[in-house]
Amino acid sequence: MTPLRIVVIGGGMAAARLAERLGGRSDVSLTILGEERHVPYNRALLIAALCRPSLLSSLALHTQRWFDSRNVDLRIGVRAVSIDRRRQNVVLHNGMQVPYDALVLATGAIPVVPLISGARGCRDYRIGTIWRIRDVQRLRAMVRHARRIAVIGGGALGVEVAAALAGRCGQVALIHDAPQLLNSLANAAVSAATAEQLRRHGVEIHLGRPVREVRRRANELTLIVSGGTAIDVDGVVLAAGARPATRLAAAAKLEVDEAGVVVTDTFASPDDPNIFAIGDCAATGSRGQALAAWRHADALAEVFGAAPGGRTYVPVATLRVRAPGVDLLAVGRWQAGASVLLDDAARRTYAHLTVEEGRLVGGILFGDTRRAGRLLHAASRPWSAVSVSSLLFESTARMPAPRDDDLACVCRGVPVGEVRRLIRAGCAVDEICRQTGAASGCGSCRTLLQALIDEGAADAEPACRGVDAAQAHR
Ligand SMILES: Cc1cc2nc3c(=O)[nH]c(=O)nc-3n(C[C@H](O)[C@H](O)[C@H](O)COP(=O)(O)OP(=O)(O)OC[C@H]3O[C@@H](n4cnc5c(N)ncnc54)[C@H](O)[C@@H]3O)c2cc1C
Numbered sequence: 001m002t003p004l005r006i007v008v009i010g011g012g013m014a015a016a017r018l019a020e021r022l023g024g025r026s027d028v029s030l031t032i033l034g035e036e037r038h039v040p041y042n043r044a045l046l047i048a049a050l051c052r053p054s055l056l057s058s059l060a061l062h063t064q065r066w067f068d069s070r071n072v073d074l075r076i077g078v079r080a081v082s083i084d085r086r087r088q089n090v091v092l093h094n095g096m097q098v099p100y101d102a103l104v105l106a107t108g109a110i111p112v113v114p115l116i117s118g119a120r121g122c123r124d125y126r127i128g129t130i131w132r133i134r135d136v137q138r139l140r141a142m143v144r145h146a147r148r149i150a151v152i153g154g155g156a157l158g159v160e161v162a163a164a165l166a167g168r169c170g171q172v173a174l175i176h177d178a179p180q181l182l183n184s185l186a187n188a189a190v191s192a193a194t195a196e197q198l199r200r201h202g203v204e205i206h207l208g209r210p211v212r213e214v215r216r217r218a219n220e221l222t223l224i225v226s227g228g229t230a231i232d233v234d235g236v237v238l239a240a241g242a243r244p245a246t247r248l249a250a251a252a253k254l255e256v257d258e259a260g261v262v263v264t265d266t267f268a269s270p271d272d273p274n275i276f277a278i279g280d281c282a283a284t285g286s287r288g289q290a291l292a293a294w295r296h297a298d299a300l301a302e303v304f305g306a307a308p309g310g311r312t313y314v315p316v317a318t319l320r321v322r323a324p325g326v327d328l329l330a331v332g333r334w335q336a337g338a339s340v341l342l343d344d345a346a347r348r349t350y351a352h353l354t355v356e357e358g359r360l361v362g363g364i365l366f367g368d369t370r371r372a373g374r375l376l377h378a379a380s381r382p383w384s385a386v387s388v389s390s391l392l393f394e395s396t397a398r399m400p401a402p403r404d405d406d407l408a409c410v411c412r413g414v415p416v417g418e419v420r421r422l423i424r425a426g427c428a429v430d431e432i433c434r435q436t437g438a439a440s441g442c443g444s445c446r447t448l449l450q451a452l453i454d455e456g457a458a459d460a461e462p463a464c465r466g467v468d469a470a471q472a473h474r
Pocket residue numbers: 009010011012013014015033034035036042043044045046047078079080081106107108109130131132157245248278279280281287288289290291293318319320
């Protein structure tokens with residue numbers, strides 16, 4: 001039987017997952033075309049790598065040898081420039097053509113460059129976004145000599161970048177057009193606490209002040225913010241959000257909208273049954289969530305005949321803001337349903353939990369994220385019926401030990417039972433990670449794996465993206 005030629009455009013997180021599910025099958029020939037000069041890597045850890053350069057070399061989700069061993073034709077440094085739907089060919093920047101039977105768009109998202117005079121369209125290495133490994137490398141080089149760097153955008157990314165830069169260059173100015181930081185994510189108290197912590201770490205914060213203009217001179221940049229204030233800086237990081245990368249799809253006359261490439265429930269384009277879109281470029285309403293990109297890949301692999309993963313839990317969105325003194329974790333459907341707010345301003349801890357039909361479906365924890373594991377457990381396994389009161393008030397010591405089918409690593413869907421089996425076989429953390437893929441997502445479960453080894457399973461909670469991630473990565 002001739003293998004089905006599946007070509008993936010984009011060598012990012014979704015593509016890597018698809019390779020895990022489809023690589024090595026005799027009925028599939030899988031080709032991945034990635035324009036970055038790196039094997040697929042964990043983009044969600046880029047800011048952590050800004051703080052810890054050694055992490056940069058371990059972001060890869062798999063090695064080139066791993067792809068080779070599964071007969072996945074991974075081509076890096078290769079950009080797809082057009083899709084010839086009639087001939088079922090992808091045209092590359094060098095004129096080469098790659099024929100397909102099924103084409104998967106996994107082109108991710110593109111950081112938005114805000115409409116600021118002097119910032120758009122300029123080729124000035126001092127002004128840039130942070131989205132790729134090469135951006136981290138550029139920023140690290142710039143930071144060494146900079147006296148002051150401005151971060152434009154006070155959402156999760158901007159806050160994380162500002163915190164990562166604080167103490168690494170002379171001064172950091174965080175400029176946000178809204179009156180509070182993290183305004184689309186957190187309530188006023190959390191925003192104020194975040195701002196306070198950043199200020200303590202020396203970050204200068206300008207709120208409600210959109211940047212109007214960037215004036216460029218030989219050695220200096222000046223930002224003009226609304227009201228006319230001028231801020232002199234040596235470099236600018238733009239952290240103003242992202243939009244789906246849909247240019248190729250639109251040029252091939254596939255339906256796209258602001259949310260991405262329009263897809264059916266099997267991730268196919270309604271305009272072409274041979275073209276699919278997954279991850280950040282697909283209009284599924286889950287852009288910016290690595291876990292969602294992986295779930296798309298899992299579901300699409302099943303469309304191509306892969307056996308179901310067999311791990312049953314509800315994929316949940318998680319967002320972590322990791323910054324010194326700022327510990328914020330948003331889990332599940334934190335903006336849905338009715339909410340319960342526990343606000344302990346004296347201790348600077350907040351829990352904002354969302355409940356639907358009597359079930360905990362998500363929430364935001366700030367300051368004290370020790371119960372994050374249980375919150376994640378509740379959101380990803382609604383049938384487990386964790387109540388709000390048990391989540392908040394039960395001592396962690398009295399909480400039941402994780403069951404074998406709880407998740408140790410949520411990113412990779414590794415059950416606690418699998419980890420316990422490896423611990424019994426004498427494996428240390430690195431070996432467990434190698435064998436199961438745990439900790440190759442956000443990496444935060446390394447601390448749980450160590451706890452399972454050190455203390456036995458009884459005291460450990462199901463891990464989640466984010467628990468002690470800051471410690472794990474710094
Ligand atoms: C700094 C940062 C921090 C993040 N933190 C988190 C987090 O804490 N939690 C979380 O869940 N998510 C986080 N995310 C989002 C997460 O990384 C994305 O949701 C995830 O990477 C999406 O996977 P993807 O495969 O769709 O896209 P990507 O991983 O972005 O991969 C797309 C790839 O396609 C390539 N490409 C595009 N066009 C072409 C073309 N024409 N030809 C060839 N290649 C092409 C791109 O260069 C890119 O390499 C973060 C993202 C960033 C940038």
